[in-house]
Amino acid sequence: MTMYYRIWGDHMGGLEQKLYYDNYSPIGDIAVIAMCFVILILIYTSYVSKTRAFFLFNVIIGLIFLAAGSNILYHYQLSGITSDEGHFIVYLMNFLYHTALYGILYVFVLYIIDVQRLEMSKRRPILIIATVLFFVSVLFDLIGIVKKTGFHINADGTATDGKNIFPLAYVGFVAIIMYLMIVYRNRIFKQVMRGFYGTMLVAFIIISIQYLNNQSSFTVTTFLFPTIAMLYIIHSNPYNIELGAINITAMEDMIRYSYERERTLIIMSLYIKEFDEEGKNFPKEIQAVIRRFAGEFFRGAFLFQVNNGHMILLADKHLNPDSESRIISMFSEFNEEYLKHKLDYKIVYGLTMEEVSRNNEYISFIRHIHKHMGYNEKHQITQEDVDLFNKYEYILKELADIYRGGNLRDPRVLAYCQPVFNVKTGRYDTAEALMRLKLQDTGLVFPDQFIPLAEENGFIHTLTKIILQKTCDEIRYLIKEGYEVNRISVNVSVLELRDDNFCKDISEIIEGSDIPNEKVAIEITESQSDKDFDVMKNRISVLKEKGIKFYLDDFGTGYSNMERIMELPFDIIKFDRSLVMASDADAKSETMVGGLANMFSDMNYSVLYEGVENEVDEKRCINMSASYLQGFKYSKPIPIMDLKNFFSKIEESA
Numbered sequence: 001m002t003m004y005y006r007i008w009g010d011h012m013g014g015l016e017q018k019l020y021y022d023n024y025s026p027i028g029d030i031a032v033i034a035m036c037f038v039i040l041i042l043i044y045t046s047y048v049s050k051t052r053a054f055f056l057f058n059v060i061i062g063l064i065f066l067a068a069g070s071n072i073l074y075h076y077q078l079s080g081i082t083s084d085e086g087h088f089i090v091y092l093m094n095f096l097y098h099t100a101l102y103g104i105l106y107v108f109v110l111y112i113i114d115v116q117r118l119e120m121s122k123r124r125p126i127l128i129i130a131t132v133l134f135f136v137s138v139l140f141d142l143i144g145i146v147k148k149t150g151f152h153i154n155a156d157g158t159a160t161d162g163k164n165i166f167p168l169a170y171v172g173f174v175a176i177i178m179y180l181m182i183v184y185r186n187r188i189f190k191q192v193m194r195g196f197y198g199t200m201l202v203a204f205i206i207i208s209i210q211y212l213n214n215q216s217s218f219t220v221t222t223f224l225f226p227t228i229a230m231l232y233i234i235h236s237n238p239y240n241i242e243l244g245a246i247n248i249t250a251m252e253d254m255i256r257y258s259y260e261r262e263r264t265l266i267i268m269s270l271y272i273k274e275f276d277e278e279g280k281n282f283p284k285e286i287q288a289v290i291r292r293f294a295g296e297f298f299r300g301a302f303l304f305q306v307n308n309g310h311m312i313l314l315a316d317k318h319l320n321p322d323s324e325s326r327i328i329s330m331f332s333e334f335n336e337e338y339l340k341h342k343l344d345y346k347i348v349y350g351l352t353m354e355e356v357s358r359n360n361e362y363i364s365f366i367r368h369i370h371k372h373m374g375y376n377e378k379h380q381i382t383q384e385d386v387d388l389f390n391k392y393e394y395i396l397k398e399l400a401d402i403y404r405g406g407n408l409r410d411p412r413v414l415a416y417c418q419p420v421f422n423v424k425t426g427r428y429d430t431a432e433a434l435m436r437l438k439l440q441d442t443g444l445v446f447p448d449q450f451i452p453l454a455e456e457n458g459f460i461h462t463l464t465k466i467i468l469q470k471t472c473d474e475i476r477y478l479i480k481e482g483y484e485v486n487r488i489s490v491n492v493s494v495l496e497l498r499d500d501n502f503c504k505d506i507s508e509i510i511e512g513s514d515i516p517n518e519k520v521a522i523e524i525t526e527s528q529s530d531k532d533f534d535v536m537k538n539r540i541s542v543l544k545e546k547g548i549k550f551y552l553d554d555f556g557t558g559y560s561n562m563e564r565i566m567e568l569p570f571d572i573i574k575f576d577r578s579l580v581m582a583s584d585a586d587a588k589s590e591t592m593v594g595g596l597a598n599m600f601s602d603m604n605y606s607v608l609y610e611g612v613e614n615e616v617d618e619k620r621c622i623n624m625s626a627s628y629l630q631g632f633k634y635s636k637p638i639p640i641m642d643l644k645n646f647f648s649k650i651e652e653s654a
């Protein structure tokens with residue numbers, strides 16, 4: 001096949017005219033080069049995940065650039081030729097052009113394999129075929145040029161394609177790509193696949209029209225289309241243009257990328273309570289402040305939006321070696337803004353920590369820190385935070401395991417208890433069960449470290465069932481051994497009551513343990529919500545019917561809505577330690593606490609004082625209508641097996 005090239009003199013003006021029938025205009029390739037620059041500008045001004053696929057994407061852009069450039073130069077050089085002498089540049093450019101196109105197709109294949117996460121065994125045959133195709137094509141072109149059987153320049157300065165493998169290689173690569181995109185289509189989100197099919201269809205239509213019209217100006221352009229799809233669908237993480245924030249996946253990518261390269265990042269986390277609600281809009285002036293803070297204080301910083309009220313700014317430490325002074329000036333401006341807007345906030349800041357980066361856990365790490373700090377504070381991340389967080393994660397994992405296991409005698413959940421002194425008899429015949437965890441890595445864990453965690457994650461009811469089971473086992477043992485056991489109380493979270501199976505679960509365990517229902521009491525704290533109140537009322541009445549006793553826990557710490565308390569049939573009101581302490585402060589408070597206690601006992605409730613630590617407390621409480629006393633004065637919490645050391649045998653007490 002011989003091709004006669006006519007110059008694109010019309011466009012370049014002043015160049016000698018030549019004959020050809022293959023219409024080439026550099027307009028397509030010039031546009032491609034311009035587009036490559038546009039793409040480069042976009043990827044270096046937006047946040048792009050630095051994955052392996054992104055590296056391949058860059059290679060593709062480079063090759064497209066090379067293809068367009070060499071094609072322009074090739075045609076330009078060719079147009080000035082009148083003989084077959086010394087046209088090294090023409091040969092070189094033709095060769096480069098074809099090699100770059102094969103290269104693009106080859107890297108497309110690598111790219112798709114990477115994005116589809118093909119396993120080694122499936123990847124290998126495809127890789128071998130594509131690599132062979134690439135080298136055979138390049139070699140074929142090279143041999144053609146050297147032997148003059150392929151592309152060469154005739155004596156009159158016209159160019160001949162000769163034996164040309166390009167269309168064949170093109171079809172070969174497209175076949176491999178189609179194979180991958182059809183056979184493994186389910187590995188990628190359907191919508192994304194449609195994006196690629198669509199752009200490839202457009203490319204194919206243009207190539208076909210070109211071919212039918214003997215055109216070659218837009219060949220490289222068609223290679224650009226799938227690349228634009230890649231940029232748009234896979235690599236771009238659009239900014240929220242009002243805040244300048246990017247989504248959370250992008251943040252995880254950035255952390256992973258830095259961790260793999262052992263680079264430290266500066267972290268600035270801002271939580272604003274006011275906006276911590278889906279769909280709550282930031283006023284314009286706050287948006288402007290956030291934009292300014294995201295852009296002004298650190299070089300190369302990116303802002304990520306965790307959720308509506310929580311944002312995290314990350315910046316490379318090595319780009320900001322003076323980060324400490326930057327942080328100081330940021331905070332001083334922040335404080336000024338705070339005075340203007342008065343929005344409650346929590347700031348957590350510092351450098352990335354290896355252990356947290358390893359599993360990319362900053363969001364839960366920061367949320368964990370939030371729990372232990374107050375509003376309008378700025379907390380600097382320390383190793384201690386990491387250690388606490390690791391412990392917390394470990395406990396959470398163990399709790400999940402206990403929950404899944406469902407073993408009501410799980411050895412990791414320990415029943416401790418505190419004997420309660422009965423004022424009337426002067427003996428110990430009741431006790432409160434208190435939970436502890438005993439875990440391999442941490443040893444004994446106290447309730448403040450795991451009860452809230454268990455509540456938040458829906459594990460609390462399982463823990464209650466375990467404590468109840470172990471308490472019932474102990475009650476049975478004590479009864480069998482002849483001890484006088486009035487009852488043992490177990491703590492229950494308000495959250496658990498919402499479960500429709502609550503009453504059934506509790507009765508099953510008690511009945512299964514072969515002990516009378518009245519040997520068990522349940523302690524609940526007051527709840528504030530109307531919905532919980534109705535549920536609580538229902539549960540208490542169902543279980544009371546069976547003889548189970550109920551204690552109101554922590555009276556004096558919550559709302560102490562007397563009207564509601566009276567509506568619930570409690571047996572014992574537990575006065576919190578704070579009331580015991582208050583009554584010690586002055587005569588007026590003592591009169592008040594005593595008056596409350598009197599009122600309750602007049603209405604047939606028993607009053608129990610918690611946190612009785614010494615004889616002074618004891619005396620005062622006895623004077624304030626105490627029926628029961630509990631506290632360190634009598635005993636610290638002990639393993640439930642040791643309760644027998646406090647209880648008396650029935651024959652002794654008789």
Ligand code: C2E
Nearest residue numbers: 434435447451467491492493611612613630631632633637
């Ligand atoms: P609580 O129900 O008010 O339990 C009494 C807490 O006061 C216990 O803390 C006990 O060790 C402590 N205490 C006892 N006597 C004194 C004293 O004289 N002075 C002082 N300062 N403190 C005293 P513990 O065991 O750490 O339990 C803390 C909280 O954890 C409990 O408060 C309860 O709300 C929760 N909890 C414990 N076990 C369970 C359980 O099995 N289930 C549920 N849902 N919550 C539990």
Ligand code: CA
Nearest residue numbers: 432491523553
């Ligand atoms: Ca309690």
Ligand code: CA
Nearest residue numbers: 553554574610
């Ligand atoms: Ca209490």
